Amino acid sequence: xxxxxxxxxxxxxxxxxxxxxxxxxxxxxxxxxxxxxxxxxxxxxxxxxxxxxxxxxxxxxxxxxx
Amino acid sequence: xxxxxxxxxxxxxxxxxxxxxxxxxxxxxxxxxxxxxxxxxxxxxxxxxxxxxxxxxxxxxxxxxxxxxxxxxxxxxxxxxxxxxxxxxxxxxxxxxxxxxxxxxxxxxxxxxxxxxxxxxxxxxxxxxxxxxxxxxxxxxxxxxxxxxxxxxxxxxxxxxxxxxxxxxxxxxxxxxxxxxxxxxxxxxxxxxxxxxxxxxxxxxxxxxxxxxxxxxxxxxxxxxxxxxxxxxxxxxxxxxxxxxxxxxxxxxxxxxxxxxxxxxx
Ligand SMILES: [Zn+2]
Numbered sequence: 001x002x003x004x005x006x007x008x009x010x011x012x013x014x015x016x017x018x019x020x021x022x023x024x025x026x027x028x029x030x031x032x033x034x035x036x037x038x039x040x041x042x043x044x045x046x047x048x049x050x051x052x053x054x055x056x057x058x059x060x061x062x063x064x065x066x
Numbered sequence: 067x068x069x070x071x072x073x074x075x076x077x078x079x080x081x082x083x084x085x086x087x088x089x090x091x092x093x094x095x096x097x098x099x100x101x102x103x104x105x106x107x108x109x110x111x112x113x114x115x116x117x118x119x120x121x122x123x124x125x126x127x128x129x130x131x132x133x134x135x136x137x138x139x140x141x142x143x144x145x146x147x148x149x150x151x152x153x154x155x156x157x158x159x160x161x162x163x164x165x166x167x168x169x170x171x172x173x174x175x176x177x178x179x180x181x182x183x184x185x186x187x188x189x190x191x192x193x194x195x196x197x198x199x200x201x202x203x204x205x206x207x208x209x210x211x212x213x214x215x216x217x218x219x220x221x222x223x224x225x226x227x228x229x230x231x232x233x234x235x236x237x238x239x240x241x242x243x244x245x246x247x248x249x250x251x252x253x254x255x256x257x258x259x260x261x262x263x264x265x266x267x268x269x270x271x272x273x274x275x276x277x278x279x280x281x282x283x284x285x286x287x288x289x290x291x292x293x294x295x296x297x298x299x300x301x302x303x304x305x306x307x308x309x310x311x312x313x314x315x316x317x318x319x320x321x322x323x324x325x326x327x328x329x330x331x332x
């Protein structure tokens with residue numbers, strides 16, 4: 001099924017959780033903030049949050065330079 | 067205050083804009099803006115705020131100009147090596163626009179001095195280069211209800227948002243705590259494209275001026291994300307969080323703390 005990740009289309013299998021998705025991208029959940037359809041998902045529910053078709057996911061990292 | 071004939075001429079391209087006009091330009095002349103960090107972001111911010119005729123510009127920075135700064139910190143020239151950045155910046159501002167009153171603060175912002183530092187300013191620009199200062203500025207501005215512009219740049223990536231405390235989401239509504247120091251990378255480790263800092267500094271100056279003239283839509287409740295390699299701008303919609311540790315209904319942060327000292331300096 002199709003989803004949008006950081007503004008770009010991606011395809012994933014159904015029943016993927018947000019944590020599975022991060023793991024598949026080798027992203028450590030402690031290093032990012034995940035927003036699903038404009039709502040920030042708390043870390044402890046990443047594993048229970050299942051991604052649905054056409055969901056918009058933003059994986060945000062703090063940028064500290066200046 | 068009224069504008070002199072020379073000033074009316076100097077700022078004529080602002081005054082011609084309906085949303086600025088004489089009234090807007092007077093507001094700019096009466097404004098007090100503090101720029102924390104006279105580095106890559108701060109250089110562009112300071113140049114544009116000075117040229118725009120901001121009445122009082124504060125500059126806080128504890129560093130001296132280093133050779134590695136010159137690739138992006140364009141307010142500092144080769145002649146300025148080893149000079150305090152606040153002094154170098156003050157000299158350039160004086161040459162761009164002698165109307166500007168410059169207040170210099172040669173100090174590294176910390177939990178002890180920041181509330182006093184920001185107190186007399188209308189708007190704060192975060193031009194710092196490390197996690198701890200950025201979170202400290204957020205918390206201090208939330209506590210003091212000072213609007214501010216946050217931005218960060220590294221390698222080819224930049225992001226920014228404007229925070230109007232009580233009204234819009236703050237940094238901690240999105241990032242509840244600073245990333246671990248081990249996750250922090252500075253431009254001294256991974257580099258930064260010089261023009262990226264200029265692009266974001268210019269946008270930060272724009273936000274400060276918009277706040278002062280009270281026109282348009284500030285970059286609030288939105289995180290602007292830029293990738294210079296792809297030349298893409300993206301906006302992520304954000305919401306103020308009721309459980310935010312800084313600006314939420316029961317904030318845990320009512321006093322300031324210094325986080326792990328910066329590694330990404332310069
Ligand atoms: Zn907040």
